[in-house]
Amino acid sequence: MSNYSDVVWSPVSFTHVEYAKGDFFGKILAWMSLLPVFILSGFATHIYFRREIHTIVFFVGIFVNESVNFIIKHIVQEARPIAGHTVLNVEHGWPSSHSQFVWFFISYVILFIYIRSHNNNGIMDMLWKHGMCGLCVVTGCMVSYSRVYLLYHFFNQVLWGFIFGTILGVSWFAITQLLLSPWFPFIVSWKVCEFFMIRDSTLIPNIMWFEYTTSRQESRSRSRKMSSNKLQ
Template identity: 35%
Template sequence: MHYVTADEVPMNMPPILVPNGSSTLKPAYKHLVDFHPPGVLSDPIYRPLSITFIEYQEGDKLGFFLAWFSMLPFIYIVSLCTLILFRRDIQTIMYFGGFFVSGIINHYLKIVFKQQRPERTRDRMDFYEIYGMPSAHAQSFFYFMTYLAIFVILKSQMPGSPNIRSIRHRFFVIVQFIAAILVAYSRVYLYYHTIAQVVVGGVLGTILGCIWYYFVNYQFIKYVPFIIDRPLAKYLLIRDYSPIPHIIHFQYESEYSEAKRCRERYANYMKDQTPSDIP
């Protein structure tokens, strides 16, 4: 079989029209006439990252709303990475490490259970894992919310009356719980998981959040002073806030005071730079 090359194209060949006929193409015909043998340019198979690929029925406003809630684990992961980048806190790093532990457990549990997703999702298996027990979204987000709720209650008490602290903490925990429920419900509503799959994922995430919090704050914490004193940790500016009580209030007060001092120093500097009036 002979394949036509660009050199064999007649010089008086008329211009090739664009499909809509509105204009002509420049005479660069090589990519149009120098075809490769069949199979040479066969398209590879591309798979989207399933945690970011959410579909909902067109016109379904509730589905659109829940699709954004289904994206919350991914949004939370990005926010957590940003927090780690700027805080370098070993507690936050270990908190994020629990997410990877959760992902590994979820992956192997799906292989063990081998329970398929709902019927409607099986038509889109090119985009998702074939197994859905337990739900990775529900498991990861319930892990995040459980760990954070325990941390807020035990480690982030604000100054003030106990009643005010209790109301603030309860409100924060309730909001987290509602968000986790909506994430789990979105996976069922959008036909990515069954109710049993999100319930098992939520229970596993809650258990893992409790276990991981105990491990980090009662076992791993013993080795933190040794870790942060290593040259590599100092080079990366890794720090430990766990010995500081009322950490959120402490950071607010210290950063507010430092920012105020910087503003005052800048104002004094600008005042010194202003030329004095000459009589």
């Protein structure tokens, strides 16, 4: 067996969060700080089961955003706070990757809700949009604050993560909406997309209602066929 006594272990800081023992509020913020991990898991699950090209492009934007953050961090090389965590952070601190990640995601989602999501434009629909966007902003603020409260970042590192994330999120939405979306019908017709059953639902106003009514009609149609076959 190899000798591991001289091995220096390095943590995956993106998923490792510590809080002061007995600090209940800090524990809540520690879980909030893990939101990017949950978002990535949700993306992977949604892409696997839905195969939506728009979601895939959004996911690509997440990686573009993280790549920009990685490059900036290694150019600036600004240190993090010295907080006495049991696991030492070896990554640089400016800008905060958690803050940049979550605000990229939130800025994109807010634009998607107000620009791309079309249901009936009634009062309840507008209340739902405002409520969802408000919830996104509150969540983003909590994730960003958690990085300062738990002493993983200085305030300016989180602030610049917010600035970069918002700029990149808005930019990626504009690229997707204006440049890429018109090509979606053509892209999904490629053989490789047909093989993986990649689809484009961007022209359908309310995809949930469309799928609900379509599946119900198909179920009723098959039920009538089965009944007629039994009578023959």
